[in-house]
Amino acid sequence: MTIELPMEKKEKISEQLHKFSTITRCSIRDFAKLVGTLGSCCAALKFGWVHMKDFEREKFSALQRNKDNYEVCMELNDEIKEYFDWWKSHIATAKCSIKSFEPALEIFSDALSGWDVLCQGQRAHGYWNKEEKKCHINYLELLSTFFGLKCFAEKVRSSDILLRIDNTTAIAYINKIDGIRFKKLSKLAKQI
Incomplete structure (x- = not known):
C-alpha cells in the first residue's frame, strides 16, 4: 500500500527543477506554479512538506516586497538553490507507504x-x-x-x-x- 508519482510526472518535475536550479531570476508567477506542482507531490514524498515550506517562504517574501504583483521577477539566491538540490535528489524515488499510525x-x-x-x-x-x-x-x-x-x-x-x-x-x-x-x-x- 503506497502512494507513488507516475513516471511522467516525476520526469516533468525533474525537468522543471533542473531549469529553475540553473537560472538566477524568474517571475513570481512561474515560481508559484513550481511551488504548486511540488505541493501536489508531497503526499508521495516523505518529508516533502518540510522542504515545501522553504519555497513557500521565498514566494511569500517576494510577494510582500512587490505588493502581491506576480509578474515581477524574483531572485533565486544560493539558499533557494539548496532547496532545489533536496527536491532533485528525492523526486525520482517519490514513494510513500500508507500505514496506520502506531x-x-x-x-x-x-x-x-x-x-x-x-x-x-x-x-x-x-x-x-x-x-x-x-x-x-x-x-x-x-x-x-x-x-x-x-x-x-x-x-x-x-x-x-x-x-x-x-x-x-x-x-x-x-x-x-x-x-x-x-x-x-x-x-x-x-x-x-
Whole structure:
C-alpha cells in the first residue's frame, strides 16, 4: 500500500527543477506554479512538506516586497538553490507507504518558566536561560518538544512518535511545517 508519482510526472518535475536550479531570476508567477506542482507531490514524498515550506517562504517574501504583483521577477539566491538540490535528489524515488499510525512513544511537553516533558512515567525538565526567556511562547513550546525528543527518542528510528503539545501553533509547525512567516519556528520544526 503506497502512494507513488507516475513516471511522467516525476520526469516533468525533474525537468522543471533542473531549469529553475540553473537560472538566477524568474517571475513570481512561474515560481508559484513550481511551488504548486511540488505541493501536489508531497503526499508521495516523505518529508516533502518540510522542504515545501522553504519555497513557500521565498514566494511569500517576494510577494510582500512587490505588493502581491506576480509578474515581477524574483531572485533565486544560493539558499533557494539548496532547496532545489533536496527536491532533485528525492523526486525520482517519490514513494510513500500508507500505514496506520502506531506510535512507539508518546511524549507530553510544556513550556512555562522552563521546559517540562513526560514519557512513559519518566520526567525531564529544565529552566530557560536569559536569551530563551526573551523568546515567544510558540518558539519555547517547540523548543520544549525538541528537548523531549532529545531526552526520550534520540535512539528511536523509523517509528511514529505521538507528541502531546498544548500550543496550536507548535502543533501546526510540526505537523505540516505550517508557517512561512517565521523562519525561526520553521527551522526548529524542521529539526524536530
